Amino acid sequence: MNCDTAFDLMTEPHGSRSGALAQHFDSCPRCRRMQEALSPALDFLVEGNEFGSTGDRSHATSGAYPAHEPFVTTETVQIARQASAHLAALGEMPRAQVARLTARAAKYAAAFAAGLLLAVVLFSQRDGSTPAADAACTRREAWRDDASRTTDQIQALVHSCAVCHSASPAGNDQSTINPAGHRSWDWLVPLLEQKNQQPVDDAVGLPTGPMIAAREEPFRMYAGDA
Amino acid sequence: MIRVDLDDVQIMQAVQAGQLELFDQLVVRYRGPLLNVAWSKLGDSNWAEDVVQETFLAAFAARGTYNPAFAFRTWIWTILLNLCRRQWQRRESRPGEQRLPLRATAEAGAPIEPATYDTPLANALLVERRAQVHVLLKSLPEVQADALRLRFFAGLQFSEIALAMDSSLGAAKQRVKSGLVTLAEQLRQTGGETL
Numbered sequence A: 001m002n003c004d005t006a007f008d009l010m011t012e013p014h015g016s017r018s019g020a021l022a023q024h025f026d027s028c029p030r031c032r033r034m035q036e037a038l039s040p041a042l043d044f045l046v047e048g049n050e051f052g053s054t055g056d057r058s059h060a061t062s063g064a065y066p067a068h069e070p071f072v073t074t075e076t077v078q079i080a081r082q083a084s085a086h087l088a089a090l091g092e093m094p095r096a097q098v099a100r101l102t103a104r105a106a107k108y109a110a111a112f113a114a115g116l117l118l119a120v121v122l123f124s125q126r127d128g129s130t131p132a133a134d135a136a137c138t139r140r141e142a143w144r145d146d147a148s149r150t151t152d153q154i155q156a157l158v159h160s161c162a163v164c165h166s167a168s169p170a171g172n173d174q175s176t177i178n179p180a181g182h183r184s185w186d187w188l189v190p191l192l193e194q195k196n197q198q199p200v201d202d203a204v205g206l207p208t209g210p211m212i213a214a215r216e217e218p219f220r221m222y223a224g225d226a
Numbered sequence B: 001m002i003r004v005d006l007d008d009v010q011i012m013q014a015v016q017a018g019q020l021e022l023f024d025q026l027v028v029r030y031r032g033p034l035l036n037v038a039w040s041k042l043g044d045s046n047w048a049e050d051v052v053q054e055t056f057l058a059a060f061a062a063r064g065t066y067n068p069a070f071a072f073r074t075w076i077w078t079i080l081l082n083l084c085r086r087q088w089q090r091r092e093s094r095p096g097e098q099r100l101p102l103r104a105t106a107e108a109g110a111p112i113e114p115a116t117y118d119t120p121l122a123n124a125l126l127v128e129r130r131a132q133v134h135v136l137l138k139s140l141p142e143v144q145a146d147a148l149r150l151r152f153f154a155g156l157q158f159s160e161i162a163l164a165m166d167s168s169l170g171a172a173k174q175r176v177k178s179g180l181v182t183l184a185e186q187l188r189q190t191g192g193e194t195l
Helices: A005-010 A019-027 A028-052 A074-129 A138-145 A151-164 A183-192 A212-217 B008-018 B020-042 B045-061 B072-092 B100-108 B120-138 B141-155 B158-164 B169-190
Strands: none
Touching: A005 A019, A005 A028, A005 B169, A019 A028, A028 B120, A028 B141, A028 B169, A074 B045, A074 B072, B008 B020, B008 B072, B020 B045, B020 B072, B020 B120, B020 B141, B045 B072, B072 B141, B072 B158, B120 B141, B120 B169, B141 B158, B141 B169, B158 B169
């Protein structure tokens, strides 16, 4: 039993005596507190109804008012007709709501299917253009035997990296595979054209001298900054 | 009167088909609860009698418009609430027909309720309790009071209350709950002495 059903039972004339309701109170202190808070009103109304439902209802009137003959007016009948039309309209509402909800669900389903189809098409195209060499990165292989690397090998290494990766000189660790890769070559050109390649530091496998020193210059935002 | 084991819809369909006498069955079924609600709403047994009588007559006269798609009892309660409202407005606009003060009437030994109960004491208790119910419910907002009447005196389900009061199911429950909270608070404060 949920709290909603418990409230239904609570407000039924003899619902408060229900065993199921008592069980619910054991496990739901919130409903139990509500029942305790409402009990004066609940008792009052239930008793009031029991009082009202006892005795003979033939209603011999006391004579305080003259007894009326049965009567009905056009206005009264109109009220009954309006109530009838109104309830009939309300009875139709759930069906209209179901139709509306079904139409809305169909629209959502169509939109979802279209999105799914588009995603499948896009992914299939992307899969076709992705180089299969991602796992076999030559740069990683090259760094492994850094101690014996020659200048030509360094050039070959840089070329091999630039073929696949679109890394920038700003030092972006998140370099991405770039199958086209043409633009990523631009920043490498001045380095590759240096005739006097620096000797490689055997300890770290990086070239030493002016190339490294240039990278260690302090950042200057404007030309002429000290 | 012949007792029949037809449900409300079957009776109404039979009445629509020409078995007019079967409408009495519906009167027998609903007269008591309707009177109880009308009395608690109007605070006067004669007004309540009038309204209940009108309600049945109106339903009978408009029987052709009844649609089995909705419950008869929702229909009859909707008619009653509307007629009670109209009756109240009519009486308010005609001060000469103001109801008698409930307590004064009861204490004077001239109960406005039918004198056909077991003992005078039982009758006095009944009148007093009804007066209490009327006074307390009258102090609530009308929608809350009507929701309480339909729930406790008419025994309607919340879905039927929602239909009769033209509200959502949630609103019907909320009205009952709010009415109960206010009523309980009033009863605690007054210790049940409302008159």
